[in-house]
Amino acid sequence: MIALALGLLLGAGVAAQTDSDGVRLPEIGDGASRSLSLSQEARLGRELIREVRMRLPMEQDPEVRAYIQELGQRLLGFADGPDFQYEFFVVDSPAINAFAMPGGNIGINSGLILRTQSESELAGVMAHELAHVTQRHIARRLDAQRGAGFRTLGVLMAAILLGMQDPEAGSAAAMTGIAGSIQEQLNFSREHEREADNIGLQILARAGLDPEGMPRFFERLHQATQYQTRPPEYLSTHPITENRISESRARAQQLGRRDVQESATYQIIRTRLLVSRAESTSSAERHFRAQLEGNGDRNAAAYGLALTLTEAGQTEEAVELLETLIDQHGEFVSYYLALARAHWAAGNEDEALEFYQLTLELFPDNYPTVYHYADALRDASKAGEARAVIRRHLQRRGPDAALYQKLAQIAADANVPHEGKLAMAEYYQMHGQLRLAIEQLNQVINANDAEMYDKSRAVSRRQELVADYENRMR
Numbered sequence: 422m423i424a425l426a427l428g429l430l431l432g433a434g435v436a437a438q439t440d441s442d443g444v445r446l447p448e449i450g451d452g453a454s455r456s457l458s459l460s461q462e463a464r465l466g467r468e469l470i471r472e473v474r475m476r477l478p479m480e481q482d483p484e485v486r487a488y489i490q491e492l493g494q495r496l497l498g499f500a501d502g503p504d505f506q507y508e509f510f511v512v513d514s515p516a517i518n519a520f521a522m523p524g525g526n527i528g529i530n531s532g533l534i535l536r537t538q539s540e541s542e543l544a545g546v547m548a549h550e551l552a553h554v555t556q557r558h559i560a561r562r563l564d565a566q567r568g569a570g571f572r573t574l575g576v577l578m579a580a581i582l583l584g585m586q587d588p589e590a591g592s593a594a595a596m597t598g599i600a601g602s603i604q605e606q607l608n609f610s611r612e613h614e615r616e617a618d619n620i621g622l623q624i625l626a627r628a629g630l631d632p633e634g635m636p637r638f639f640e641r642l643h644q645a646t647q648y649q650t651r652p653p654e655y656l657s658t659h660p661i662t663e664n665r666i667s668e669s670r671a672r673a674q675q676l677g678r679r680d681v682q683e684s685a686t687y688q689i690i691r692t693r694l695l696v697s698r699a700e701s702t703s704s705a706e707r708h709f710r711a712q713l714e715g716n717g718d719r720n721a722a723a724y725g726l727a728l729t730l731t732e733a734g735q736t737e738e739a740v741e742l743l744e745t746l747i748d749q750h751g752e753f754v755s756y757y758l759a760l761a762r763a764h765w766a767a768g769n770e771d772e773a774l775e776f777y778q779l780t781l782e783l784f785p786d787n788y789p790t791v792y793h794y795a796d797a798l799r800d801a802s803k804a805g806e807a808r809a810v811i812r813r814h815l816q817r818r819g820p821d822a823a824l825y826q827k828l829a830q831i832a833a834d835a836n837v838p839h840e841g842k843l844a845m846a847e848y849y850q851m852h853g854q855l856r857l858a859i860e861q862l863n864q865v866i867n868a869n870d871a872e873m874y875d876k877s878r879a880v881s882r883r884q885e886l887v888a889d890y891e892n893r894m895r
Contacts, residue, residue: 466524502555541634
């Protein structure tokens with residue numbers, strides 16, 4: 422529903438000009454900022470991402486989440502656009518889909534990651550969605566519709582939230598709001614899709630990735646689904662035609678491959694998703710052993726087999742596979758984390774904790790390492806050390822909902838429950854549940870045994886969230 426409504430919301434544009442590379446750009450002085458200012462769009466984005474965190478099944482694997490965020494930031498470094506707080510996140514869904522939201526929020530379904538075959542293909546989809554944001558297609562659509570723009574925006578935003586509760590009702594609301602101008606929106610959608618393709622291809626080339634990854638993935642997806650009665654969600658909001666594929670391929674060939682630098686982490690992450698979604702450990706084991714004997718990526722196959730064997734309790738072979746990978750191919754954080762996990766599964770807790778600590782020393786502030794290390798410390802009845810690891814990461818790297826939730830659990834074990842309530846308040850706030858967040862802060866404020874520092878933090882934060890809540894109610 423989010424992809425449908427936002428796809429329709431992105432589906433219109435304004436007149437454009439052509440730069441020296443043949444890419445159509447907004448006319449200088451266009452009315453985007455008149456309809457929706459940067460600050461308004463950022464605020465709208467913050468509200469919607471809260472709802473997404475609360476309503477959609479988000480990917481829980483910290484390594485997958487960290488990789489997509491890192492790849493997104495790599496692309497962002499070569500994109501020209503508004504200074505939003507960009508967030509790239511993964512939805513835990515087998516559906517092939519990706520979508521851009523206001524204010525720099527870009528979602529990728531895990532099913533789409535699995536459908537790609539290279540990092541350049543995945544990055545091609547992400548760069549396309551990033552271009553929707555940097556070119557301000559939402560604001561430009563509002564300006565194109567003049568007075569009807571905000572009415573349509575309101576209808577579609579309401580449809581998004583309604584659709585999260587009742588998909589059929591949400592779809593009906595969205596279609597009611599756009600029925601009067603469907604053909605006009607379809608035409609604009611093609612223009613915006615073309616622009617997002619062209620800008621996305623430039624971003625890919627600048628980032629050192631293969632621009633042909635975008636048309637290659639589009640063509641394979643088009644061919645695989647053209648006879649399906651119900652195409653993937655991505656094709657519903659991003660129509661792919663043979664003409665569009667040929668245009669993007671021609672543009673990619675003009676840009677050239679240059680020096681393509683794809684990260685080996687892509688295959689590691691894709692393998693993690695394959696393992697977590699396998700029907701059984703026995704079927705996964707057969708798959709990866711066959712890959713080891715074939716002509717595919719043997720490193721990814723060995724890694725996937727090690728993860729599968731660890732899950733199956735065959736830790737001796739898993740450790741051997743991972744140690745070989747580290748010896749032959751150097752220091753990859755995922756190899757070290759998998760090795761620590763294998764030792765833990767084998768009952769070697771001390772050795773596992775040593776590997777986690779070594780990994781954190783080799784990869785300071787690495788998010789997945791912090792996440793898994795804190796879990797292991799807590800399970801080893803070392804809640805105080807786990808708490809310190811998470812607090813240090815939050816102070817250095819900023820807010821993270823999953824770490825706030827973990828900190829709340831660990832704080833209770835470490836006998837600092839009020840810190841846990843403060844952490845849960847932040848977790849609820851990031852999921853849009855402001856009333857629950859305020860309730861956590863009230864418990865700290867009213868607690869007789871709370872430290873003055875914790876009470877002061879709770880009072881200050883409560884004032885901010887109450888003001889935020891009142892604004893949302895208005």
